[in-house]
Amino acid sequence: MEDNKKVIFSGIQPSGSLTLGNYLGAIKNWTNLQDEYNCYYCIVDMHAITVPKEPKDLRKNTLEVLANYVAAGLDPDKVTLFIQSHVSAHVELGWVLNCMTYYGELGRMTQFKDKSKKQENNNITAGLFTYPSLMAADILLYQTDLVPVGEDQRQHLELSRDIAIRFNNRYSETFVVPEPYISKVGAKIMNLQDPTSKMSKSDTNDNSYILLSDDDDSIRRKFKRAVTDSLGIVKLSDDQPGVKNLLGIYSKITGESVDNLVQKYEGKGYAEFKEDVAEIVVNELRPLREKRDDLLKNKDYLEEIYHKGAEKAENVARKTLRKVYKKVGFIPR
């Protein structure tokens, strides 16, 4: 029975092609959870416009993210896949939560600080600043138990929990307080050119990230150029962030433990290790890419999925929103 299952919510911004980080840190984990949990996976287009976006790119990227979800193995008959802007309860609850979130809390978000530094001419929007309270609304609307995300979303999730607890204390028990679900391996895939920082599609050097749209040869080339160190020993050490990152990628995809991998590459050089990592990634991403490209040819099918998803999500979200409106003192229409 779906009603007895715990609830999972997560989302990805449609802001360009997804990276290997998005895939290993988020989507790959989601597929393992779909039988056991009642899952909502959203494409957060409203979050995407917190920095300027070309409308035609946003439309294209939104469908691409949906196609990636399905291609990666999320079954639209088991999980709810939907587009954030289709369920207006997200912004409605977002507003209420904005009124319960402190300026100081939002100012402390490291992602806000990083992203606002990148905005030209200091054009930082109010949307970028209040982004985490919309994210809290996404999660809290579904009475979510667990939120599977990469490490970089931990701080946002902690804020979502604080907001939920604050609301419950002020108005009485309303929201489930969500827990983060962050896997041990693959929660922070690093930049291939600078393995001390996170892999991100906004990086200016395209050798630093693997995109889910990259062809086989680009993937091989990028791993060949991946920065390591001069020690020449494959082992897990914080002093070897490049090697550590490659070990994590290998282990996350194959399920082999890092200890096993270290043994396997004992006495072998980085060239062979990097080639093997590249092949593993190529073999993981090729079927995903092919399936995604096929799905993108069938827009009617994708439309069917997001229509059905929005309807299901809307029903649940409205119920929570009605409760919230009543509790804060809004008169029902």
Ligand code: TYM
């Ligand atoms: P976004 O779109 O930046 O990233 C989507 C997911 O990918 C993970 N991720 C990574 N994991 C490992 N290594 C990396 N290098 C890497 N880069 C990205 C992210 O942790 C995330 O899980 N604010 C969110 C979107 C969002 C959301 C939500 C998430 C909006 N509402 C509600 C969960 C619940 C974001 O910008 O993710």
